Amino acid sequence: xxxxxxxxxxxxxxxxxxxxxxxxxxxxxxxxxxxxxxxxxxxxxxxxxxxxxxxxxxxxxxxxxxxxxxxxxxxxxxxxxxxxxxxxxxxxxxxxxxxxxxxxxxxxxxxxxxxxxxxxxxxxxxxxxxxxxxxxxxxxxxxxxxxxxxxxxxxxxxxxxxxxxxxxxxxxxxxxxxxxxxxxxxxxxxxxxxxxxxxxxxxxxxxxxxxxxxxxxxxxxxxxxxxxxxxxxxxxxxxxxxx
Numbered sequence: 001x002x003x004x005x006x007x008x009x010x011x012x013x014x015x016x017x018x019x020x021x022x023x024x025x026x027x028x029x030x031x032x033x034x035x036x037x038x039x040x041x042x043x044x045x046x047x048x049x050x051x052x053x054x055x056x057x058x059x060x061x062x063x064x065x066x067x068x069x070x071x072x073x074x075x076x077x078x079x080x081x082x083x084x085x086x087x088x089x090x091x092x093x094x095x096x097x098x099x100x101x102x103x104x105x106x107x108x109x110x111x112x113x114x115x116x117x118x119x120x121x122x123x124x125x126x127x128x129x130x131x132x133x134x135x136x137x138x139x140x141x142x143x144x145x146x147x148x149x150x151x152x153x154x155x156x157x158x159x160x161x162x163x164x165x166x167x168x169x170x171x172x173x174x175x176x177x178x179x180x181x182x183x184x185x186x187x188x189x190x191x192x193x194x195x196x197x198x199x200x201x202x203x204x205x206x207x208x209x210x211x212x213x214x215x216x217x218x219x220x221x222x223x224x225x226x227x228x229x230x231x232x233x234x235x236x237x238x239x240x241x242x243x
Contacts, residue, residue, distance in 0.1 A: 005025070006026070007026055007029070008030075009028060010028040013078055013108050014075070016076065017076050018070065019070060019206065021074075028063075031059075031081040033060075034068065035096065036054060036075060037101065038075035039054075040053050041068060041070060041071070041076055042069045042202075047139060048138040048139040049137045049139075051135055051201055053205075054096070055235070056096055057096050057104070058091060059093075061090065072204075077105060079123070091136070094132060095130050095131050106119065107120070136194075137191075137194050138184040142179050142183060144171040145176060148168075156192075156195055156217045157216055157218035162177060196219070200229065203217070204237055213225065
């Protein structure tokens with residue numbers, strides 16, 4: 001991120017984005033909820049990337065330098081908040097229940113100030129109840145770990161073991177296993193699954209068939225991919241963009 005815009009207040013409203021379009025690096029002095037009621041949105045900071053389909057939203061606390069990216073034809077909804085209902089000082093992905101979804105869509109629509117103010121209390125109550133979801137792909141700092149992560153980002157279907165990847169990076173597999181836990185807060189298999197789920201969401205948003213997504217992301221079969229996706233999101237990839 002190079003030029004960073006500063007916004008005193010996080011905006012509230014609707015912002016349709018074409019596939020691949022985005023909002024460049026910026027920060028605001030208030031908090032924000034980012035939600036794509038159609039398509040997939042990703043938010044990237046120096047600490048990593050968070051991704052959210054229509055069943056998830058992304059929480060961005062005040063002062064966080066971040067950029068947005070749309071995957072697929074995306075109907076982006078932005079909710080600016082002056083106080084923090086979650087007491088979270090870092091970005092997070094939140095589950096979006098049907099009521100919260102409708103509240104966000106209505107709140108970012110054409111409302112009068114009085115109506116928006118009354119709706120805000122209910123929206124905040126639903127946000128407080130929204131469970132956090134593990135859809136963060138952290139950014140590594142150690143150059144050996146970064147080399148392995150970059151190789152897998154380039155090809156999520158790469159099925160090499162950690163030992164083989166470590167040898168290419170000039171490190172011992174035990175060292176990299178320790179670094180995955182220490183720097184990224186997860187094991188190597190967990191990180192690779194997160195990466196593959198991130199890439200799968202992007203490909204599905206671009207209209208790639210489920211079987212092709214499974215192959216390109218490294219699952220042995222479409223059924224294996226569907227099982228992992230269902231456990232992560234609560235529905236099958238075929239329903240991901242019909243919610």
